[in-house]
Amino acid sequence: MHTRVLIIGSGPAGYTAGIYTARAGLETVLMTGHMAGGQLMLTHEVENYPGFTRISGIDLMASFQKQAESVGVQLKYEMVKSVDFSKRPFKIKTEMNRTWTADAVIIATGSSAKWLEAKGEEKYRGHGVSICATCDGFFYRGKSVAVIGGGSSAVYEALYLAQIADKVTLIHRRDELRAEKHLQNQLLVHPKISIRWDSEVVEFLGEQQLNALKIKNAKTGDESVLPIDGAFVAIGNRPNTEIFKGQLDLSKDGYIKTHKSTCATSVEGVFACGDVQEDTYRQAIIAAGNGCVAALSAEKFLLEKK
């Protein structure tokens, strides 16, 4: 099976790239991965995507998908398991053991939430420990929950959970937040939310279900136990680049190295866009803009190689 352009990933970057390459008359196949729509599918509400005053992440991604399909992008609900970029056409193998070849590849595999990797965390995953308030917050109506982290995601999750739970404790390892100012302003005055500064979760405690957190004060080293019904880890993301190791140049944190104005990677004909190559401003609008850049660069590359 061969295509002119193969896109890996179905977040804002992947769909945008597809919209551009398909509209340019290039046969485009897009591998969605396990969760079509990417990280935004876990976002309750989006208020900063231009053109939409307020929209759910699911609805936003449904619009991207509909538009991509309407211009001819062929969606394959498959996960890519390996790639061979050593020569053209590039080879892409899926988990269903199908092999595709492509003249150009656009990588838009995004990033995934990081776990804390503290003692007990793995044991209580799905039993009180979660990385998605939108998915699991519902189970904590009237209960006491903690959110771990100090970035926009953590603050956003705390505000979201405060609509459901009785009490929310934000646990942050430093004494200032990294989150966007407008989110901090809402957090700091919220009557249901309290903050434990300079605090590190060192252990998740419980029996069948999580029921407490062991917390260490980062300044004094003192340890204390906080009884809790649920804990949400929101400490950032890591790029989904496992299958590209050894094939493309990656940064020390695992992001794909790209040429900023073209999205070109270390292999000619392979482009990367969105969170998989963006380690600073991980925003949907940036990913979408990047998807456009990658697509235009792929078009130019294919035209020149004709």
Ligand code: NAP
């Ligand atoms: P982030 O900005 O990288 O913040 C991660 C937070 O987790 C930081 O406060 C960090 O602490 C903490 N952390 C990291 N590793 C930790 C560890 N091992 N133990 C304890 N704490 C740890 O990630 P993010 O909040 O997911 O945001 C990512 C991007 O998405 C940002 O650009 C953000 O603006 C954007 N975003 C925007 C919105 C929105 O509504 N506009 C919502 C969500 C995300 P330190 O501060 O000490 O480093």
